[in-house]
Amino acid sequence: MIQAILDAVSLGGVYALAALGLGLVFGVMRLVNFAHSELITVASYTLVMTHQFPLLISIIFSVAVASLMALIMELVAYRRLRGSNPATMLIVSFGVSVLLQKVYELVFGALPRSASVATWMTGAFTVGGVSITTASVVTIVLAVVILLAMGYLVERTKLGLQLRAAASDFQTARLLGVRSNRLIASAFVISGALAAVVAFVNVVGNPQVDPRFGLDITILALVGIVVGGMNSLRGSALGGFIVGAVLSLLNVILGNGRVYAYSWMFVIVIVILLVRPGGILSKFATKERV
Amino acid sequence: MNRAFEAAEISKSFGALQVLDNVSITVNSGESVGLLGPNGAGKSTLINIIAGYEKQDGGLVTLDGTPLDDYAPHVRAQMGVARTFQAGRLFPQLTVAENVALGALGLGLSGKIARQRSEHVLEVLGITDLEGTPAGGLSHGSARLVGLARALAAQPKYLIMDEPAAGLNEHEVPALLAALSKVREETGCGMLLVEHNVGLVAQACSRVVVLAAGSMIFDGDPQAALNDDGVKSAYLGDAAFGGGHS
Numbered sequence: 453m454i455q456a457i458l459d460a461v462s463l464g465g466v467y468a469l470a471a472l473g474l475g476l477v478f479g480v481m482r483l484v485n486f487a488h489s490e491l492i493t494v495a496s497y498t499l500v501m502t503h504q505f506p507l508l509i510s511i512i513f514s515v516a517v518a519s520l521m522a523l524i525m526e527l528v529a530y531r532r533l534r535g536s537n538p539a540t541m542l543i544v545s546f547g548v549s550v551l552l553q554k555v556y557e558l559v560f561g562a563l564p565r566s567a568s569v570a571t572w573m574t575g576a577f578t579v580g581g582v583s584i585t586t587a588s589v590v591t592i593v594l595a596v597v598i599l600l601a602m603g604y605l606v607e608r609t610k611l612g613l614q615l616r617a618a619a620s621d622f623q624t625a626r627l628l629g630v631r632s633n634r635l636i637a638s639a640f641v642i643s644g645a646l647a648a649v650v651a652f653v654n655v656v657g658n659p660q661v662d663p664r665f666g667l668d669i670t671i672l673a674l675v676g677i678v679v680g681g682m683n684s685l686r687g688s689a690l691g692g693f694i695v696g697a698v699l700s701l702l703n704v705i706l707g708n709g710r711v712y713a714y715s716w717m718f719v720i721v722i723v724i725l726l727v728r729p730g731g732i733l734s735k736f737a738t739k740e741r742v
Numbered sequence: 743m744n745r746a747f748e749a750a751e752i753s754k755s756f757g758a759l760q761v762l763d764n765v766s767i768t769v770n771s772g773e774s775v776g777l778l779g780p781n782g783a784g785k786s787t788l789i790n791i792i793a794g795y796e797k798q799d800g801g802l803v804t805l806d807g808t809p810l811d812d813y814a815p816h817v818r819a820q821m822g823v824a825r826t827f828q829a830g831r832l833f834p835q836l837t838v839a840e841n842v843a844l845g846a847l848g849l850g851l852s853g854k855i856a857r858q859r860s861e862h863v864l865e866v867l868g869i870t871d872l873e874g875t876p877a878g879g880l881s882h883g884s885a886r887l888v889g890l891a892r893a894l895a896a897q898p899k900y901l902i903m904d905e906p907a908a909g910l911n912e913h914e915v916p917a918l919l920a921a922l923s924k925v926r927e928e929t930g931c932g933m934l935l936v937e938h939n940v941g942l943v944a945q946a947c948s949r950v951v952v953l954a955a956g957s958m959i960f961d962g963d964p965q966a967a968l969n970d971d972g973v974k975s976a977y978l979g980d981a982a983f984g985g986g987h988s
Contacts, residue, residue: 609853610847610852610853610856613836613840613843613844613847613853614844614847616833616835616836616840617833617836617840617844620833620834620835620836621831621833624827624831624833625833625844625848626816627795627815627816627831628816628819628844628845628847628848628892629815629816629817629819629820629847629848629849629850630844630847630848684835
């Protein structure tokens with residue numbers, strides 16, 4: 453039971469990080485970056501390809517590669533689309549996503565690449581007679597630390613204030629002199645770094661990295677930001693957490709019926725959206741352009 | 743050199759419609775000038791040009807003799823020309839203090855200095871108690887003051903205000919007037935006040951410029967403007983037929 457709750461919290465934490473990465477970019481650009489999935493994938497490949505290095509070095513590499521790829525995505529594909537119709541941007545992000553999947557297939561092959569990364573995390577330990585997996589505890593600690601750091605960045609720093617202003621009204625933020633290029637590039641770099649953290653936790657749990665490795669988590673994180681409220685970063689993180697935690701709990705509760713876990717989760721999502729169409733934290737959503 | 747903010751011989755057309763025809767306006771350092779005119783007179787277009795949001799077809803905008811035409815709005819703000827917006831354009835989710843700090847952050851100042859300026863400006867305007875309130879929850883009058891505070895956080899030499907009294911109630915207008923005179927005392931910045939409200943301009947400004955149908959029909963003392971036949975007929979609505987121009 454305790455393990456089930458820890459698993460739910462840890463999966464929720466991972467999805468919260470993924471949703472936060474998507475939410476940051478959506479906030480400043482109104483872009484639903486479907487290719488966030490490929491940032492997670494490239495970070496995962498990097499972890500597998502550098503597994504012979506010390507773990508910390510390997511993680512730094514993976515953060516650097518994912519952040520760099522996010523920056524390149526912004527420069528090459530999204531910069532000229534600023535202010536375009538959100539549907540146009542979404543379709544382009546599908547294009548970027550599929551293109552990168554094919555590139556990964558050419559470079560790494562269609563079959564999964566695997567390596568043991570941070571094997572110490574796959575064990576378990578016993579507290580008061582209850583067996584607890586190391587991975588769930590490490591994941592929770594990691595998610596909490598990063599969410600707190602992001603909270604500090606967004607709420608307390610100059611960059612964070614500008615990000616929130618741009619997310620609220622990009623045009624006015626620009627008129628006030630907020631440097632849009634620098635700000636959007638920063639949002640992409642941070643979202644790449646968050647993707648790398650998500651990749652690390654996922655690779656430890658499932659070290660079979662294929663070109664579509666980041667896809668499922670990205671789709672569910674997208675569901676998360678819609679559930680939480682797309683106009684607020686807190687909403688994104690909360691929505692991601694709810695989706696991850698509910699999914700994890702459903703897998704336990706449904707037992708043999710766990711093949712239906714996704715279906716039940718979407719039933720819950722639909723109910724939430726019927727009650728609060730703008731998402732859970734959608735206090736100001738009615739005033740916002742969508 | 744004369745220290746002044748000047749728009750000289752400004753012309754602007756949108757397609758076949760001439761919105762501004764050879765309009766000149768000067769705000770001297772520390773002076774408060776009102777810009778009056780009926781709807782459609784070209785007031786908004788003129789201040790959009792002055793603040794750098796639109797480009798004129800002809801004429802020149804200068805600050806203490808330096809041409810501003812090549813500079814974007816936020817660069818003009820850095821150089822000392824700030825503006826408020828008619829619709830307020832506050833960030834509803836952000837607190838009042840954060841909204842005001844952004845007026846300084848956009849100039850490239852550090853977070854610490856921006857916070858200090860925000861505190862100071864809110865104090866000058868007497869709205870320190872609103873500091874932590876989200877801007878989305880403010881009354882109309884308070885939102886106007888916060889918009890004014892945000893422009894002041896840039897420590898402008900000249901402040902352009904787009905209809906600051908629009909939509910304010912009878913209690914809020916005197917509060918705005920008091921705030922403006924406090925700002926003038928504290929900062930000594932020149933002001934260009936764009937308004938419909940003739941009474942407000944007469945109280946707040948030492949000089950008025952009146953626009954009608956894209957042309958300047960009056961430049962002088964506010965009381966004299968109230969008695970000017972051209973101004974009167976423009977406000978009665980026959981300016982479109984050319985009645986008030988000659």
